Amino acid sequence: MSNIVKFFVAANEGAVDALAGGPNSSFRALSFGNFDAEEALLDWEAHLTGVSFESLVDRDFPEIIAEGDEGASVFLLSDALVNSLAVASDSEVRELALWWVGEKSVDGFEIELPVASVILQSLVDLTREELQPGTHVYCWTS
Template sequence: MSIVIKFFVAPGHDAAAAVVDGGPDEAFEPLSYGNFDAEEAMIEWESIFTGRSFDALVAAGEPEAVADLDDGEGPVVFAASRALQGALAAVDQSRLVEVSQSWVEERASDGEAFDQDIATKILSDLARLARGIVGRDDRLYCWMA
């Protein structure tokens, strides 16, 4: 699996969708990661943070696709839900470690090995991004190709 994942902050869906072809590097300052399913991860993180079931979040359309080239076969941009964005902005370090541990365990139950330190780093970075936009209309997005 070779997936490129870039989380970024944008002022709205139109601005985020505009980078779907080439990625957010030119327009925004993304956090870059690779080789995990970010769409699924965003659902799992929100489920862990909020207690809503994975299936309920999927049924609610989370995360929201704001740009999807080639019906999932090309690059896609997702918007983090307001609930996930708020949970990331409000999380303290001990809860962040708990969430990352739960996520690693969930991935392991599906046969996917994920390093605990990397999981904590990803969520810490996203929490920092989310804290930076508290009180603004900006949103947290994910570009995946």
């Protein structure tokens, strides 16, 4: 479980530099906490793209850009996930949030629907508003 989860948009160099303490103030970062970010990225991609969770794991998704000795990591969100989020309608975001809450509940992890909705809608907004040529969406965890 990640204590702090931050999503941000950057060029690859900026993503690697974020490992030490998270994205700096020059990045618009979304901050959340207390969920397994790596597993969430797998869950969301599997649900949105129809590729199985296990298949994504076998293909080493999400890609780890940097890992620190203290437990911090930076993950690259795949183009498939980012593109799916960027074109998701409000109803698709709500449906994903409902599905994610149910999926985590089965695993014994309770996440409230309003929290799941805010996380996902904020990430959708970030992909639509901040993504520029030469940049990618990343997730920093600690």
